[in-house]
Amino acid sequence: MLIGVSQGNNKVASIEDDFDDEIINQRIWEDIIQEGSATAIETDAGELELVLPAAATLISNGAIQTPVVYSFENTEIYVQVIDIVNPATNAQQIFSITNKLGTQYRWLLEAGTLTAQYQEGGGAITNVFSVAFVAATHAWWRLREAFGIVYWDTSMDGITWTNQITY
DSSP states (O other), X not given: OOEEEOOOSSGGXXXXXXXXXXXXXXXXXXXXXXXXXXXXXXXXXXXXEEEOOTTOOTTOEEEEEOSSOOOOTTEEEEEEOOSOOOTTSOOEXXXXXXXXXXXEEEEEEETTEEEEEEEETTSOEEEEEEEEOOTTTSSEEEEEEETTEEEEEEESSSSSXXXXXXX
């Protein structure tokens, strides 16, 4: 898995991790959440695995997040999704960013559906787009912001992107 950002002059551009050294970088990923027997493992294959137990419950959670608030203005973040949660369950896979105003933008994969969402402050989560997940088509997820507009994009190769929705 590669988590990265576009080049630019704001703080978000300073985050890039190819997860290739088998050690989770605590300077970038200070907050590692492992609840309900979940584990976070960085492999020698350049992947970060967030592993939930086979009998995962609602309290099982595996996540990493930055401890710092970054600017999301005129930049992008992206991730390659190598393995997905079991589509026969309600397990969730989320890729998100929260802007300076407290609005969270995210991709959610649950029960075989990929959904673009946002949540302002601690308010209700709003779904703005959903599609049946196709691993070959939706292998990469990107969130980007340009001049106050947020874009939810997907890609099969991380090079050519398809915009799914804007807000």
